Amino acid sequence: MSTHDFPPNHDNDLFLAAQLAAVQARVAQAAARAGRDPAEITLVAVSKTKPFGMIAELAAAGQVDFGENRLEELWEKVDEAERTGLAGIRWHAIGTIQSRKSKQAVGPFALVHSVDTRKLAERLSRDAEAAGQRVAALLEVNVSGEESKHGFTPAGLLAELPDLLALPGLHIQGLMTMATLESEAEATRPTFQRLRLLLDEIRQRFPQGDWRHLSMGMTNDFEVAIEEGATIVRVGTAIFGKREMG
Numbered sequence: 001m002s003t004h005d006f007p008p009n010h011d012n013d014l015f016l017a018a019q020l021a022a023v024q025a026r027v028a029q030a031a032a033r034a035g036r037d038p039a040e041i042t043l044v045a046v047s048k049t050k051p052f053g054m055i056a057e058l059a060a061a062g063q064v065d066f067g068e069n070r071l072e073e074l075w076e077k078v079d080e081a082e083r084t085g086l087a088g089i090r091w092h093a094i095g096t097i098q099s100r101k102s103k104q105a106v107g108p109f110a111l112v113h114s115v116d117t118r119k120l121a122e123r124l125s126r127d128a129e130a131a132g133q134r135v136a137a138l139l140e141v142n143v144s145g146e147e148s149k150h151g152f153t154p155a156g157l158l159a160e161l162p163d164l165l166a167l168p169g170l171h172i173q174g175l176m177t178m179a180t181l182e183s184e185a186e187a188t189r190p191t192f193q194r195l196r197l198l199l200d201e202i203r204q205r206f207p208q209g210d211w212r213h214l215s216m217g218m219t220n221d222f223e224v225a226i227e228e229g230a231t232i233v234r235v236g237t238a239i240f241g242k243r244e245m246g
């Protein structure tokens with residue numbers, strides 16, 4: 001089933017459910033190719049810029065995990081879910097968080113994917129403790145080393161990990177990366193492989209940690225990411241259609 005089988009009309013109830021089913025099928029096929037159980041892969045539907053009604057429709061179709069990259073928009077949607085009585089959604093904060101806004105990342109969220117500096121980690125931990133919480137978080141790694149990308153360098157992360165793991169307000173659960181957008185999904189494979197190898201090394205050196213998650217792969221390359229060990233894929237466009245902006 002391809003996107004071309006459906007008119008790009010987002011008012012059509014069937015459109016979103018069909019797009020979701022198509023992505024779920026592709027997740028399952030990629031898992032099968034890699035000899036993995038699709039049940040160990042979480043599909044996060046990235047709803048940024050999309051109206052709450054689309055989230056409600058997808059939730060009705062069985063989608064549980066939703067991700068937003070801006071904290072303001074994440075909170076708006078969390079509030080709207082509460083107002084409208086839409087329960088059971090697991091919310092993911094996936095975008096860059098300025099450390100001065102760390103307080104906004106403490107909330108009813110399943111996972112914060114994008115802890116990309118020691119400063120943010122420390123502030124988030126402090127704010128979480130003050131709120132009587134422990135924030136479930138992933139450490140974002142800049143695998144490619146591109147200057148424009150956020151995240152710890154692999155060497156920097158290994159050096160900081162003893163301190164990061166000691167932060168009482170954080171429950172670190174793994175690694176996340178944003179791959180460079182490539183025209184060919186295959187070109188992203190080495191990035192995903194490097195993140196996977198880094199996680200393997202971290203598991204050996206820091207066995208006291210909880211290293212269950214690898215959050216990697218988006219619309220363009222989620223199947224390659226699953227073949228390379230992703231436990232979480234973050235997919236927006238393939239489910240919701242194109243975004244107007246950003």
Ligand SMILES: *Cc1c(COP(=O)(O)O)cnc(C)c1O
Pocket residue numbers: 046048069094095178218219220234235236237238
């Ligand atoms: C927007 C976004 C995605 C999803 O991108 P698509 O290409 O639309 O699937 C995934 N992760 C992050 C951090 C994003 O900001």
